[in-house]
Amino acid sequence: MWVYEKKLQYPAKVGRANLQMAKYLITQYGGPDGELAAALRYLTQRYNMPTPQAKGILTDIGTEEMAHLEIIATLVFKLMERATVDEIKRAGLGGYYADHDKSLFYVNGDGVPWTAAYIQAKGDPVADLHEDMAAEEKARATYQWLIDLSDDPDLNDTLKFLREREIVHFQRFGETLQIVQEYIDCKKVY
């Protein structure tokens, strides 16, 4: 069960409307290394973790990724807000507009819809934790390329916060991996 706060984890400000940036940023919403993939991956892998600490960290981080999903949604919405159809066409978002108008949908920067094929739950906690650590690094890299693509200091401020969270999550998954490996080693002794 979740208790939710009616506010964002971090402010989601943009300096100006920017459709091109909205098109790029939406990959963190519904792309292969985006926040939806992260949240759904961790929140389903947690059931098969062998220790309470590992279950807890996947629940905690999966929950935080939902908060990040909300931040990305807010940013994309603000970047697209008040855009005219002509502006949307010029930014290469005509196809997106035909399917979704300006509503938020789970796609990558090229409009490819989110798919569960992006994630896995392997039944092997060590394999799953390696996937999770890789996911954090890929999300960190995506934030870096988005910061390179953006010239909006307000937007970049939020993207830098989200990038740093990926680093902290990597550390926590790494610590969890040691705990899980030691637990599995101990079990083999008996």
Next chain:
Amino acid sequence: MYSPNDQMRLARAYVPFQIYSERLNPMEGLMKGTIFPELYFPYREHKR
């Protein structure tokens, strides 16, 4: 290159445990994305 310690075995990944030392105040921690200075690794943007 780091020399492996006796406890480490091949074909396994290791991330050192974070040892609690100091922490930033909550507002600075929020702005940076972590309250732990040793986990703060800001991005140096590429030159355009």
